[in-house]
Amino acid sequence: xxxxxxxxxxxxxxxxxxxxxxxxxGRPGSWLHSVxxxxxxxxxxxxWQRCGAVCLQRAATLxxxxxxxxxxxxxxxxxxxxxKSLYSxxxxxxxxxxxxxxxxQAEDYDSEEEEDVGQDIVTAQDLEDMWEQxxxxxxxxxxxxxxxxxxxxxxxxxxxxxxxxxxVKEKVGDEEIWLLPQSEWKPGETMRQTAExxxxxxxxxxxxxxxxxxNAPAGFYKYKYPKAMRTSDTLGAKVFFFKALxxxxxxxxxxxxxxxxxxxxxxxxxxxxxxxxxxxxxIFDTAAMYP
Amino acid sequence: AGNNLASERHYRSMPTHGIGKxxxxxxxxxxxxxxxxxxxxxLKPGTDTEYGVLNIQLNGYDMTLVEHxxxxxxxxxxxxxxxxxxxxxxxxxxxxxSVLQEQGTKMNMEGVIQSHERIVQVSGLSxxxxxxxxxxxxxNQPEGVQLCIKEHTEADFNARFKARPELEGLMAQIN
Numbered sequence: 005x006x007x008x009x010x011x012x013x014x015x016x017x018x019x020x021x022x023x024x025x026x027x028x029x030g031r032p033g034s035w036l037h038s039v040x041x042x043x044x045x046x047x048x049x050x051x052w053q054r055c056g057a058v059c060l061q062r063a064a065t066l067x068x069x070x071x072x073x074x075x076x077x078x079x080x081x082x083x084x085x086x087x088k089s090l091y092s093x094x095x096x097x098x099x100x101x102x103x104x105x106x107x108x109q110a111e112d113y114d115s116e117e118e119e120d121v122g123q124d125i126v127t128a129q130d131l132e133d134m135w136e137q138x139x140x141x142x143x144x145x146x147x148x149x150x151x152x153x154x155x156x157x158x159x160x161x162x163x164x165x166x167x168x169x170x171x172v173k174e175k176v177g178d179e180e181i182w183l184l185p186q187s188e189w190k191p192g193e194t195m196r197q198t199a200e201x202x203x204x205x206x207x208x209x210x211x212x213x214x215x216x217x218x219n220a221p222a223g224f225y226k227y228k229y230p231k232a233m234r235t236s237d238t239l240g241a242k243v244f245f246f247k248a249l250x251x252x253x254x255x256x257x258x259x260x261x262x263x264x265x266x267x268x269x270x271x272x273x274x275x276x277x278x279x280x281x282x283x284x285x286x287i288f289d290t291a292a293m294y295p
Numbered sequence: 296a297g298n299n300l301a302s303e304r305h306y307r308s309m310p311t312h313g314i315g316k317x318x319x320x321x322x323x324x325x326x327x328x329x330x331x332x333x334x335x336x337x338l339k340p341g342t343d344t345e346y347g348v349l350n351i352q353l354n355g356y357d358m359t360l361v362e363h364x365x366x367x368x369x370x371x372x373x374x375x376x377x378x379x380x381x382x383x384x385x386x387x388x389x390x391x392x393s394v395l396q397e398q399g400t401k402m403n404m405e406g407v408i409q410s411h412e413r414i415v416q417v418s419g420l421s422x423x424x425x426x427x428x429x430x431x432x433x434x435n436q437p438e439g440v441q442l443c444i445k446e447h448t449e450a451d452f453n454a455r456f457k458a459r460p461e462l463e464g465l466m467a468q469i470n
Contacts, residue, residue, distance in 0.1 A: 061430075063433045063434060064434065065438070066438060067437060067438060167434060217425075217426035217429060217430060218422065218425065218426035220422075220423075222426070247430065249429075288430075288434075290434060290435070
């Protein structure tokens with residue numbers, strides 16, 4: 005990194021070279037814009053605690069229900085298709101059988117004239133009745149799960165038609181806040197490995213299997229610690245979010261009240277506004293497109 | 296000479312008719328074989344920031360869902376300016392199943408289910424777009440359709456051809 009070597013040169017002036025002066029960012033090229041040594045502490049790269057967080061998402065298992073316009077149109081299309089269609093083989097067979105029966109019951113019926121007697125054990129109409137009966141015995145599973153009726157947000161088995169994201173409650177500073185699972189970065193590992201470590205720390209062995217998307221973070225959030233918590237080294241934390249898609253498994257190792265699976269619209273019930281604003285930038289859901 | 300029509304066309308009776316012909320002097324050429332074996336296009340390997348050639352495979356029992364989904368994927372790639380090399384279908388696989396009932400008349404109810412497979416071949420997917428595309432595909436995946444994204448190999452290319460048992464028999468006899 006060229007800027008790191010430049011920072012060490014005494015001729016270019018010591019602390020004023022900090023990472024961008026008052027802007028407080030760690031970008032290497034920003035020493036050009038630095039304000040020459042102000043009275044206060046110019047934030048440096050080392051002031052921020054770096055964390056990797058994982059945004060674990062379960063995709064929707066069912067497709068969304070049609071809204072009124074969609075269902076009306078679908079019905080119209082079905083009706084058009086039905087009226088334009090031709091008879092299928094089975095239906096033609098049914099008509100033929102009906103003809104035969106009528107012919108047999110006519111007055112001038114001569115049983116010797118009948119050509120093939122032995123073939124009518126199972127008529128097409130009988131088949132159709134059997135199939136109808138089978139269909140009536142079949143019951144489709146419910147779209148609305150139990151967890152939906154009780155509004156139990158900690159199971160994975162809720163809202164099967166929407167994407168769910170995992171949120172955990174952590175104690176940060178003095179208060180307990182809801183956030184995406186995160187842990188601190190240790191030197192020597194990549195940020196993505198931090199996120200993977202967070203995931204495995206949540207669940208224990210082989211419980212949650214997830215596929216991480218890409219090596220680059222999907223989002224970023226920066227916050228300063230309240231004055232009480234700031235030490236000389238840490239001003240705040242920078243969190244890098246990584247997206248992962250849930251393949252298998254569920255969280256069992258944690259206590260019941262500590263984690264929640266939520267949809268995008270329910271995020272605002274749990275997250276703080278600034279955090280929510282950054283998180284909303286990379287969590288997308290198609291539910292909002294079709295009200 | 297000849298009939299009336301022939302005498303109307305003068306060139307054949309001219310003494311210089313056929314003066315430029317030379318092909319009869321050259322040695323006879325053997326006619327070339329009509330079809331050559333289809334070779335696979337050279338596969339571009341992936342670089343650090345781009346994937347090579349990827350196969351997006353869809354499998355499902357319901358043909359309408361599979362077909363509509365593949366059309367959606369194709370249009371999405373067009374819009375995102377991802378180069379779509381090919382989009383083809385693998386042959387349908389039929390599975391027969393029978394339910395034997397043994398109550399009096401032994402009825403053998405057979406059903407046939409068909410499984411459909413469609414493949415979109417995509418090349419040059421950049422690593423910026425890849426996670427987004429994967430997530431979008433997963434979000435919009437219909438029920439009953441399985442999505443699989445793999446790299447394209449020679450074996451995949453050869454799987455599209457029909458097996459030729461006589462040719463293979465003859466080759467085995469030669470070797």
